[in-house]
Amino acid sequence: MKKLLVIGKEGRLARYTADSSLFDRYDIVYVPVGTDDGTILELHSDANYILVDAVADVSASLIEGMPDLKLIHSEGVGYQGVDTEKAAARGIYVCNCKGMNAAAVAEQAVLLMLGLLRDVKGGDESVRSGKQIETKERYMLEGSLRELGDCTVGLIGMGDIGKATARLLAAFGADVAYFKPRRLSAGEEAEMDVRYMEREQLLASCDIVSLHLPVTEETRYMVDDDFLRKMKDTAYLINTSRGELVDSASLVKALESGWIAGAGLDTMDGEPVQPDNTLVTAPEDAAGKLLLSCHIGGITGASFRRGYGMIWSAIEKVSRGERPDNIVNGL
Numbered sequence: 382m383k384k385l386l387v388i389g390k391e392g393r394l395a396r397y398t399a400d401s402s403l404f405d406r407y408d409i410v411y412v413p414v415g416t417d418d419g420t421i422l423e424l425h426s427d428a429n430y431i432l433v434d435a436v437a438d439v440s441a442s443l444i445e446g447m448p449d450l451k452l453i454h455s456e457g458v459g460y461q462g463v464d465t466e467k468a469a470a471r472g473i474y475v476c477n478c479k480g481m482n483a484a485a486v487a488e489q490a491v492l493l494m495l496g497l498l499r500d501v502k503g504g505d506e507s508v509r510s511g512k513q514i515e516t517k518e519r520y521m522l523e524g525s526l527r528e529l530g531d532c533t534v535g536l537i538g539m540g541d542i543g544k545a546t547a548r549l550l551a552a553f554g555a556d557v558a559y560f561k562p563r564r565l566s567a568g569e570e571a572e573m574d575v576r577y578m579e580r581e582q583l584l585a586s587c588d589i590v591s592l593h594l595p596v597t598e599e600t601r602y603m604v605d606d607d608f609l610r611k612m613k614d615t616a617y618l619i620n621t622s623r624g625e626l627v628d629s630a631s632l633v634k635a636l637e638s639g640w641i642a643g644a645g646l647d648t649m650d651g652e653p654v655q656p657d658n659t660l661v662t663a664p665e666d667a668a669g670k671l672l673l674s675c676h677i678g679g680i681t682g683a684s685f686r687r688g689y690g691m692i693w694s695a696i697e698k699v700s701r702g703e704r705p706d707n708i709v710n711g712l
Contacts (some may be wrong), residue, residue: 382405382407383406383407383408383429383430383700384408384409384410384425384427384428384429384430385407385409385410385428385429385430385431385432385696386411386412386421386425386428386430386431387409387410387411387412387432387433387436388409388412388413388414388416388421388431388432388434388437388439389411389414389433389437389456389481390414390434390712391400391411393420393456393524393685393689394409394432394689395625395689396685397682397685397686397689398539398689399686399689399695400641402696403693407430407610407696409468410424410425410427410428411462412424414434414437415437416480418440418442418443418446419474419572421443421445423448424441426445426446426447426448426531426613426646427447427449428447428449428450429449429450429451429524429700430450430451430452430453430454430539430696430699431450431452431453432454432456432554433453433454433456433460433463434448434456434457434461435455435456435457435458435459435477436462437461437462437470438462438657439453439462439463439464440464441467444464444468444473445465445467445471446470447658450471450473451473451474451483451618451697451699452473452474452475452476452695452696452705453468453473453474453475453476454475454476454477454556454657454692454695454696454705455475455476455477455478456478456479456692456704457476457477457478457481457629457679457688458480458481458482458679459484460475460477460525460709463475463632463708465582465711466710468710469711469712472478472712473712474695474699474704474705474708474712475708475709475710476691476695476705476706476707476708476709477585477707477709478687478688478691478707479691479707480521480541481679481684481685481687482542482546482551482633482678482679482680482681482684482687483541483542483544483656483689484518484545484573484683485544485547485649485678485679485681485683485684486497486542486546486678487542487545487546487548487602487679488549488592488623488646488678489674489677489679490542490546490593490619490621490675491530491546491549491550491553491623492527493527493619493645493646493647493672493674494532494534494589494591494617494645496621496645496672497530497617497642497643497644497645497672498524498526498527498528498529498532498617499526500520500525501672502669502672503516503669504516505549508539512619516531526691527588528553529553529554530553530554530555531552531553531588532556532587533555533556533557533558533588533589534550534555534556534557534558534559534587534588534589534590534595535557535559535560535577535578535583535584535586535587535588535589535590535591536557536559536560536591537559537560537561537580537583537590537592537593538559538560538561538592538593538594538622539561539565539575539596540593540594542593542595542621542622543559543561544573544698546591546593547559547573547574547575548573552575554684555575556679557573557574557575557621558575558576558577558578558583558586559571559575559577559578559583560577560578560579560580560669561584561594563575565577568605573585575692580597581611583607584611584612585611585612586613587612587613587614587616588613588616588619589616589618589619590612590615590616590618590622591618591621592604592619592620592621592626592627593621593622594606594623594626595622596621596622596623596625596626600626601625601626602625602626602627604618604620604626604628604631604632605626605628605631606628606631606634606635607695608631609631609632609634609635609640609641610640612635612640612641613641613644614639614640614641615642616641616642617641617642617643617645618632618643618644618645618711619640619644619645619646620644620645620647620648620649621647621648621678623648624648624649624650624651624652624700625650627646627647627649627650628650628657629650629659629660629671630653631661632644632660633659633660633663633664633667634669636666636667636671637663637664637666637667639709642670643670643671643672644670644671644672645671645672645674646671646672646673646674647661647671647673647675647676647677647678648676648678649676652676654675660673675692691706691707694706695707695710
């Protein structure tokens with residue numbers, strides 16, 4: 382019987398595996414994230430497949446010590462802890478669950494956009510404090526509540542999640558622009574009804590700027606004073622990607638100073654977020670313009686069901702001597 386080593390929390394695999402008969406065909410063993418390589422190799426050097434938590438490591442020494450290893454599969458989209466070069470050198474596939482959470486994160490991005498445009502946070506507080514009518518009348522007098530269909534939304538990054546977000550926004554009638562280093566084809570732009578803008582133009586002209594890109598040396602803390610000053614003072618920033626894309630101190634300054642109108646964040650720098658986090662302790666003038674969620678964009682049940690379906694498909698293909706999908710290490 383082939384052995385599957387799971388480096389991560391026990392329970393998710395069983396919860397989200399549609400075909401329970403798979404558990405009879407594989408010897409499935411678990412070790413917690415952070416278990417040292419020596420312990421793993423002592424117990425499980427005969428593993429044929431590794432399923433690894435997206436934030437965990439699979440080192441070169443671990444790969445080297447498993448002579449029968451054929452596949453390393455991330456439990457999610459990320460795989461930065463896996464030594465992909467060592468795996469490739471040994472002919473071991475490294476795969477991820479590409480696109481598993483695209484629809485879910487796109488929904489979260491649109492949720493935050495709508496939450497800011499309709500002042501969901503302020504409206505909730507007004508009802509709870511007995512000020513519903515006064516608040517409603519103020520909204521009517523100011524005309525401050527907006528529809529997505531009246532907005533130009535700029536997406537920075539256009540991978541699976543960016544594309545899914547663009548498709549949702551089209552249903553609202555929003556004007557959608559995007560920036561990415563390598564422009565989409567004319568056919569793709571037409572299919573999604575999006576238009577390309579250079580980044581500086583996008584920041585200067587869009588009512589909402591939404592981030593959809595990974596953290597790299599080039600993108601880390603890209604949302605800084607300079608970035609935020611280039612946005613419209615009526616615009617909103619949305620981040621459902623990684624907290625490290627945004628310099629928190631710069632964002633607080635931008636909200637306090639009125640450089641932008643607000644921000645909706647599903648992820649923040651310094652997770653797990655502590656009570657002394659810069660954004661949590663922001664002064665009232667800034668805090669009132671922040672809408673926060675607890676990094677739940679990609680963790681819907683449907684996302685996990687899609688992801689584990691991809692994982693089992695890859696394991697089954699490799700067990701039959703076939704090439705799996707979503708290979709990330711160039712094999």
